Amino acid sequence: MDEARPGSSPFARVGRREFGYNTRQVDRFLTKARGYYNAEDPDSEAISSNEVRAMAFDPAKGGYEPQAVDAALDRLEDVFAQRERDLLISTKGEDAWLRQIGRTAAVLRRRLHRPAGERFRRPAKEKSSSYAIEDVDRLCDELLQYLEDDVPMSVDVVRRAVFREARGADGYEENQVDVFLDRVVELMAGID
Incomplete structure (x- = not known):
């Protein structure tokens, strides 16, 4: 440093x-x-x-x-x-690391394979701030290509992701998306 x-x-x-x-x-x-x-x-x-x-x-x-x-x-x-x-x-050996990466990737892939518009829950409160579904789904599609098709992607793309604001059920719940993206960053940083 x-x-x-x-x-x-x-x-x-x-x-x-x-x-x-x-x-x-x-x-x-x-x-x-x-x-x-x-x-x-x-x-x-x-x-x-x-x-x-x-x-x-x-x-x-x-x-x-x-x-x-x-x-x-x-x-x-x-x-x-x-x-x-x-x-x-x-x-613990390289196999332990590979198993850990594999388990994390499998959990992330399951959510990414959900249909567009249904990957994350919607806020319970009508006027709650939320993330624009299209923006989040676009990033999810890119992540799926990274995880399954070896399409190069920088971890900084995920770190710097910005989504347009939506209201209530017109968007995805911000906290759930943020927690998911934290796991993605953790995985990507552990791989690269």
Whole structure:
């Protein structure tokens, strides 16, 4: 991991009146991650790739530029996912890793094989914010090609996916889609 020069910020900041990520929270997390990354004992203060992916920072005026921080977290997640994969292979063998990947891929494929428009549940509340079905289904079709036809796809396509907003039953429930996409990212980061 790159270390910032003493007295310098590791990321560019937004304007003083704009909102970015809270610098103290980002610095604290990256210091902890750097400590784990550089640790002799990989079990000490372990940080998982899932924790990196789930990390969120409070907005703060004049904070760090979000896109730069997000890109750094993506790279960090990939490094930790690779470490987790290597640890699994070294302790339990490559077959154990392949079984784990196979089980995860099978669960994801089952949902992806559902008919378009029926892959995820609809929000229970009429006015709830939801994701546009067509947008989510389009990404699901691409994921199915990645998983079954070896069509190349970057994990960043999934990480950066943005869906148009829908209302209520006109869209898919956001939380369910987000959790599914987290599993897809986990799988892709573990494979690549």
